Amino acid sequence: MATIKDVAERAKVSRATVSRVLNNTGQVTESTRLRVKAAMDEMKYRPNPVAQSLASNTTNTIGLMISSFRGGFFGDLMAEVQQVVDSAGKVMIVTQGKHSAESERAAIDYLINMRVDGLLLHVRYLSDEELITIAETAPPFVLLDRYVDALSDRCITFDHIKASDSAVEVLLKNGHTGIACLAGKLTKSKAKERFQGYANALTRHDIALDMDLVTEGNYTREAGYDGAKQLLLTGKPFTAVYACSEEMAAGCMDAFRESNIRVPEDVSLISYDSVDLCTFLTPHVSALHFPVTEMASVAGTLLMNRLREEGFSRPEHTHFDGELRLRHSVRKLK
Structure with a gap:
């Protein structure tokens, strides 16, 4: 098995130069670097990662x-x-x-x-x-x-607050005032911020916040399904839903489909998304994209x-x- 000494002799450089090439440290001309690399390839030299870590004080x-x-x-x-x-x-x-x-x-x-x-x-x-x-x-x-x-x-x-506000504003501008929210767990900071944006948008339009139209879940499809079922059981009217995750939006649509509720004919829906799951739903769901x-x-x-x-x-x-x-x-x- 080839060693640093063998590579140094083949490349006609010092062992210190080979070490600098291996660890990408110090000053080495490009021609010398290429010569050392060529020698390592010819000799099938494989550096010892533990030794490299000790020499460079890094683990890469x-x-x-x-x-x-x-x-x-x-x-x-x-x-x-x-x-x-x-x-x-x-x-x-x-x-x-x-x-x-x-x-x-x-x-x-x-x-x-x-x-x-x-x-x-x-x-x-x-x-x-x-x-x-x-x-x-x-x-x-x-x-x-x-x-x-x-x-x-x-x-x-x-800015989760601003993003949620923008999403709910879309529903408000389309005439919706009864807007339910499938929120995350409100003990979590980001879930609280998304909910805050929803609440801010309603307040700006002088719409009272009705916590009966708010459910909490863990952003999963199951949570969206259960949340939508819970909203329906309240018996309170709503014409739109804001889902705080795309998975919950998908679960919401599953629950609505079971209850013969059509989106958007009967209830409108807007969501947060991050991986474009909303484009795989039917109809494609409007969303505030989290990049x-x-x-x-x-x-x-x-x-x-x-x-x-x-x-x-x-x-x-x-x-x-x-x-x-x-x-x-x-x-x-x-």
């Missing part, structure tokens, strides 16, 4: 923590971060925070113990104070869809900037707004 790994491995949202997020990580020549290690602060804490600790070079975190349950404390000792990290004032230079953010892939790409790029990786321009912006995608699920009332 990036840790990504997401809430769950389930669902298209997180699949798209992982795929986009993977592209950035690949382009940096690094390896991605993924953990899931599941659904508690304890699980998120354990997932982050695991990645830190793996000695990752940097972290990209989609955190839902840990407090701002704990994240600030983690920042004091952890590798460089970026927060995706989270704003912490003391860590503002490492946050990729989205998860764009945000994940910018988050990965910002992290590479914090790690001072070459070839990555600093992102032009780190805050995102939603995009209304109007389709066929909202009917204009006379």
Whole structure:
């Protein structure tokens, strides 16, 4: 098996030069770099990653923590971060925070113990104070869809309140005043923000908030189905529904179909979306698009900037707004 010494002799350079090429450190001319690479290929030399880590004080790994491995949202997020990580020549290690602060804490600790070079975190349950404390000792990290004032230079953010307000405004402009809401769990900050946007839009139009027309769920299709059934059982009239996730919009349509309620002829529907599930429903559902892939790409790029990786321009912006995608699920009332 070839060694660094063998490669150095074949390329007619010092072992230190071969090490600099392997670890991408120090000053090496392009012609010398190519000569060393050619020698490694000819001799089928395979570097020892443990030795490289010790020499460079890096592991060439990036840790990504997401809430769950389930669902298209997180699949798209992982795929986009993977592209950035690949382009940096690094390896991605993924953990899931599941659904508690304890699980998120354990997932982050695991990645830190793996000695990752940097972290990209989609955190839902840990407090701002704990994240600030983690920042004091952890590798460089970026927060995706989270704003912490003391860590503002490492946050990729989205205005959920404004986005929800815009979605509900579409229904209001089409004459709807009885608008139900399939909300997330209101103990969660982002779910609370989406609900706040809904409430703000109603208040601006002098429409009283009726909590009987609000259900809470976990953003799944089942939650949307159960929520829609619950709305129907109240017996209260409504002409439109705002679903705070595309999965819940799909479940809502399942429940309406069972009850022979047509969208949009009988009830209009608008949703949040992130992976275009709304375009696979019939009719295609109007939605406020949450740009998860764009945000994940910018988050990965910002992290590479914090790690001072070459070839990555600093992102032009780190805050995102939603995009209304109007389709066929909202009917204009006379």
